[in-house]
Amino acid sequence: xxxxxxxxxxxxxxxxxxxxxxxxxxxxxxxxxxxxxxxxxxxxxxxxxxxxxxxxxxxxxxxxxxxxxxxxxxxxxxxxxxxxxxxxxxxxxxxxxxxxxxxxxxxxxxxxxxxx
Amino acid sequence: xxxxxxxxxxxxxxxxxxxxxxxxxxxxxxxxxxxxxxxxxxxxxxxxxxxxxxxxxxxxxxxxxxxxxxxxxxxxxxxxxxxxxxxxxxxxxxxxxxxxxxxxxxxxxxxxxxxxxxxxxxxxxxxxxxxxxxxxxxxx
Numbered sequence: 542x543x544x545x546x547x548x549x550x551x552x553x554x555x556x557x558x559x560x561x562x563x564x565x566x567x568x569x570x571x572x573x574x575x576x577x578x579x580x581x582x583x584x585x586x587x588x589x590x591x592x593x594x595x596x597x598x599x600x601x602x603x604x605x606x607x608x609x610x611x612x613x614x615x616x617x618x619x620x621x622x623x624x625x626x627x628x629x630x631x632x633x634x635x636x637x638x639x640x641x642x643x644x645x646x647x648x649x650x651x652x653x654x655x656x657x
Numbered sequence: 658x659x660x661x662x663x664x665x666x667x668x669x670x671x672x673x674x675x676x677x678x679x680x681x682x683x684x685x686x687x688x689x690x691x692x693x694x695x696x697x698x699x700x701x702x703x704x705x706x707x708x709x710x711x712x713x714x715x716x717x718x719x720x721x722x723x724x725x726x727x728x729x730x731x732x733x734x735x736x737x738x739x740x741x742x743x744x745x746x747x748x749x750x751x752x753x754x755x756x757x758x759x760x761x762x763x764x765x766x767x768x769x770x771x772x773x774x775x776x777x778x779x780x781x782x783x784x785x786x787x788x789x790x791x792x793x794x795x796x797x
Contacts, residue, residue, distance in 0.1 A: 574680030604676045604777055611773055611792070615688060623686040623771075630681050645683060652689065 568633035568640070580625040584648050588623070590614035592643040599639040610643040618649035674786070677778040679743045686771035686794070693770065693794040696763040702752035704745025704778065704785035707734040713782070744778035745785040753789040764795035 592610030594601060614623060626647040633640045708731040715727025738746050760769070771794040779786040 573678070574682070576680075576682040578683075578685050599675075601676050602674070604678045604775070607678065607681060607773065607775055608792075611683065611771075614683070615686060615692065615771075618686075619688060620691075621688055623688065626683050626685060628681060628683045630678065641678065643681060 568635040571632045573630045576628045578626045581648050586649040588617040588647050588649050590645040595640040597638050614645050622650040623647045674779040674781050679776040682774045684772040690796050693796040698759040698791045700753050701786045701788040702747040704747050704787045706745050710783045744787045747787050768796040770794050
């Protein structure tokens with residue numbers, strides 16, 4: 542009886558160790574917000590932009606990565622209209638650090654292709 | 658020296674605050690007439706965490722009775738603020754209500770584009786700044 546218990550305990554610890562080892566490089570993901578605007582009919586020019594920041598133990602001192610994401614998005618569609626904007630904000634927690642990412646996917650409508 | 662470094666780091670963190678982004682929404686952006694003039698509207702309210710204040714008070718008091726009283730206050734605070742919330746609790750939820758008006762006064766309505774709405778928190782010990790930020794572009 543005690544032997545079985547010890548065996549099960551070892552198995553459980555091995556399993557926990559495995560889960561920990563797998564999750565360590567992956568990190569724990571948390572999806573904070575998702576939003577989308579009207580998707581255009583013309584989707585020939587998809588564009589992507591990203592804002593990213595990381596910090597040790599989650600001590601972030603600024604949210605300037607929001608502005609980085611917007612600037613990145615605008616630079617990919619100069620003189621056009623950015624439509625169908627899908628915004629995803631997520632965080633990942635690792636053992637000693639955390640990351641924050643804004644992923645933006647949209648469509649660029651240039652003057653000659655704009656028939657949304 | 659180590660204590661000085663630790664104290665310096667703690668003071669720096671205290672002054673700069675930890676920034677949190679809770680959610681963000683980006684709308685359509687019309688760049689056909691150039692980027693336009695950027696405008697930003699920000700409204701904030703003070704968030705409060707009595708539990709943290711009680712924790713600090715308990716640690717500073719140095720007595721068992723003080724720690725016990727602080728723990729009671731902290732537990733009561735946790736009980737009355739139980740449940741999901743964004744950032745810290747504030748005394749009112751009306752602080753963002755005049756954001757649309759402020760946005761409207763920043764640019765002519767038919768020239769506005771590229772709205773970015775963000776809900777943020779600047780966290781200090783005990784208190785926090787609960788922020789609503791709207792960025793937009795005013796076309797030429």
